Amino acid sequence: MPRVIPLMMLLAAGSFAMSIEQPTAAQSGPAPAAQELPPLPTMQSIEAPAGWKPDGHVVPHMPETLLRLPRTRITHAKYPAIDFHLHASGLTDAAAYERLIKLMNTAGLGAIVNLNGGTGANLDAVLKAGAPYKDRVANFITLSLDGINEPGWSGRFAAEMERAFKAGALGMKVHKTLGLDAKNPDGTYIQADDPRLDAVWDMAAKYDRPVMIHLSDSIGRFYPISQKNERFEAGLWHAPSDTRGNYYKNGSPSPEVIEKARENMHKKHPKTHFVNAHMAMLYYDIEKLTRFLDTYPNADVEISATVQDLGRAPRLWREFILKYQDRVLMGSDGSQNREVDDFWTPHWRFLETFDEYFEHPAQVRTEGGSPGHGRWNISGIGLPDDVLRKVYYENALRYLPELRASIQKQLTVRPQ
């Protein structure tokens, strides 16, 4: 028997309470039926028929919607949002910063966190060129696991972090290679609770700098490659030999192993603040995400690359974000190559409006132009202004107080 949890029990047990109105007995007679969270499909149910292989066929464009649906006019974010998840590589001269600032102004971004600061000489160049722009761009050092199997690595990397923080890096980014790729000499995978990382997490706490951490991956990438897999097109698994970014039976740890190690890390380092990228990759299971946030006060989450999923269940996630309004940060996972209309505007539409059935900010597009991270449309969650301000900038400013004056200034000059 699959395990089925009565939803109301789950919500009553946690601090997460649904306020979506259900008809009461007085209004409609019999009591409303109880809700349940059914289990995920089994791996077997997603498995392709025997002998099937991707044939390299280009996926056609998603059909255009032939419905007249109300659309809120949005030209940029309502408030100066801080995009906590941006990959702005190549910020080593003023021209690169100027291009980025121009893009930010068009999108309505108050500030961004650049996760591609790197380490060493690269980071130094980024920080040096960025000095005149530090009211808009927060550069993070990027964790490098190179040499982790060599003696003394922990101390060396912690010292590099200390140097970076003193030089102006405002946090650290951790890539999903931790957990899914980096290995010990014996071939086992290095996880987030590896004792060699203790000194790293502790150094972030010592300087009170956030750790922006991406662990695990989209749940679809752990399932078999098949046309039934909802990430089939995002995976771009076109050729029979192309299994990039798919972990099914490839020897990688399961999401549960990575999630458990992440819990151990949060528990062992209560003074370190972790911003878990992509809703901790738990967008697929609100029960897990609720328990995670309820258990670890040092965990926050950031929404990038999950809008296509949250926007499929807008009422559910609206309630969630209202409940955890102090723990959710805005992020996009974009870069300077993204178009504002195609990429940031759908984020604003999702967060600010109740517009229905619109194109999500596709992280990947297929060659045919279909949104790879989901062949579907989404609806908005229309956050109230006070919550919107928290998600857009207040929660991020807790970690980046250096940006407060800049955001405050932008608020006063913006038309409200």
Ligand SMILES: [Zn+2]
């Ligand atoms: Zn990213």
